[in-house]
Amino acid sequence: MSDIFTIMAGLGGKLSAHILLAASALALGIIIALPLSVWASRSPSVSRIALGVASLVQTIPALALLALFFPILLSLRAVFGEGLPTLGFLPALLALALYALLPILRNTVTAREQMAGGVLEAADGVGMTQWQKLRLVEAPLAAPYIMAGIRTAAVWTIGAATLSTTIGQPSLGDPIFAGLQTQNWALVLAGCIASAGLAMIADALLGTIERGFAQRKRWMVWGGLVLALAGIAAAGYAQRPTSNNSIVIGAKSFSEQYILARLIGQRLENAGYTVEYRDGLGSAVVHEALTSGAIDISIDYTGTLWTNQLKREDNPGRDAMYNELVAWEQETSGTLVLGRLGFENAYALAMRENRAAQLGIETMEDLARQAPRLTIGGDVEFFERPEWIAVRDAYGFRFARKRNFTSTFMYDALTGGEADVISAYTSDGRVAADRLRVLEDTRGAFPSYDALVLIAPEAARDQRLVDALKPLIGAISVEDMREANFTVDRLEVKQSPAQAARQLAAKIAAAHRP
Amino acid sequence: MDNAVPPLEFDPLLRFEAVSKNFADVVAVGSTDCAIAQHSFVALVGASGSGKSTLLKMINRLGDPDCGRVLFEGSDVRDAPPAALRRRMGYVFQGVGLFPHMTVGENIGIGPQLAGELASNERISELLELVELEPEYALRMPHELSGGQRQRIGVARALAGDPHLLLMDEPFGALDPVTRDGLGKRVRALHDQLDLTTIMVTHDMAEALLLADRVLVMDEGQIVADEAPQSLLAGAGGKIAQGLVAIPREQARALASLGAASPEA
16 A cells, blocks of 8 residues: 555646646636537527537547547648647647536536526516626526536546546556556556545535535635635646756557656666656557657657558568668658667567477478467457468468457467467567467568667757667667566566666666676 | 597507517417506406416517507607616516525615616615515525515515506416405505506406406407406496406305305304
8 A cells, every 4th residue: 555655645747737637628618618508598409509519529438539639630730730739738628628518518508497487587577688687697596507517527527637648648647557557556546546536626626616606605615716726726836847858758558668768768867867758658649749749759669650650561671661761750750760779579479388399380381381270369459450461371371260369368368278379479578478489480471560769850959868878779689678578567576667677777788798 | 349448538658559469370469559547557357378468578578569569658668678678667477586596685676786776775675664574684585485575575676666667467376365465455555655557467357356447358369348447347348358257256245145144144
């Protein structure tokens, strides 16, 4: 338990970012929802359409809604120019504000429907104008309902804001995503407790305001409001821009990325830089974040960029692919490909060492001969991917059975004998831990997935930074990477990505020592 | 109408000129002409759906006529913005519609407040006194009051702006008979005391006969009788009006004979 509290004590920055994001989204939601519901209360068709659209938005999973704003904002650059951010605060704000609309809108419309008809007739009868009626009668009578809606929206927004981690906005989702990936439950719990606690506090404060409206006790309204605003102001103060010269390192949501980000970060800190980590970025957004300068450094893989960015399907071979990539990055965005770290995180076919020895299989050509008697296991998407199709055609594989597993269970299936061969990831820690034999791809059918260090155009002009990272190029063997991944992934005596990175750094230094 | 209104024998405060209104395909008010003299207490009587409320609401523009026009103090009610027009008229209706988030005092003073002049505590007390309530009521909230007290506040609120015209739509419909009788008499007294012109919609002919000095009977959107209470009781006004008068008369007769038959009487 003490772990959790230590972690929570270090979450201040994430917490304040989370508060600011949720509060801004809620405020934007209110600004849109209130005038809309006034309009809706005067026109049944507007009411129907507004509620319909808001309900529809609610059915989109929050994770998808956040991700959808990336392409939307990207296309809006045609209108607003290249300066429009597509990642981070803006898309998170817009998605969460949309999410906050429904409860506010629905409660406000309900409030109006619940209002005794006599009261509205009396308001007209005593000679109120439309505006006076809204201000003196409708608004005060609807206020408790509206506050209840805002309360619901606040709790939803605070919860959903944890998902904004995936689009590069720091939040309390950072420890949750990092913890889920590395199976560090203390980290997950700390993030969840902090987020739930924040939601409960916001709910209590807004609930006080709601009761204040309902019971017509002004001190409750003002007390709740002042405390809530004070919290937001404190978060704003904590998030005030300090130094702009810190280097932001992005990482996708798996252990290897967390470790390599720390490895790079530690080197830069030793060189005197301030470093920030943007962990758990969706695979699709990392490259865009880098080329637009939202992050300064990322680790990517040749095969990934080849398919996703260059949209290529051919396989010109390992070095040709790398060279073409370097040129392409330089031309299209000025992004610097610093070099290859020395290992690949590629798809490969792997077998248990003893089973491979028993069948006499060392290469994929050996495997092809025995395939009709064997079962192959793949992760859920493997048999649909171009990599498998390329390999199958190159070697003429015809397996007795094909089975799909989630990536974690795939390794268990292999050790348990439910599959004879699986699609492994070459740098995965379990390759070493489970004593697997990675079969040699003699025909070069699998595309290469060399790990690369990429530096954003702006940061690439900093020669000192480039020099600080150069020693990493070609310095990490696949064995070292596997071991580092395993120390973070294993269930007992886990290490943090930062600890694993320090051990990896020590190995690199030892190897370089003459 | 066998006893039509003589044309402009008096200078009317209010005049309906060929007003009519339909709701979808149903005629709510057929083409109607009527003039109402200053200081008169007019009751609009009829069954549900006879058009009496629709006609009343044309005056304060809670429902404009499809055709024709309503003149109030010489000018078309549609010439001024509705809010300004309504502040010159008191409006009391069955639902009362006190604002639940305001004190009794704030409810009574809302009209003057809208006009930009806050009613003084003395003025609120005076208005409360008119409806026979203690000044302490000013600080209570509407939900603390009985139905009768609420409607008294409704009347006080309608009188706060010193209106020349008091419009009442089934004002006592939801009250118990004792409260109803007392408040009816009180309103009639205020009508005389404050020189008001009052138009009261009711479905209760007895109430109309006892309070008003002119009774308009409506049926299917038309005014079918326009008589003084005495004339109605003397048998004027035609079949529909007499049908309505017959009910309280029969009741009174039945009560009298019941009293005569009882041994204690």
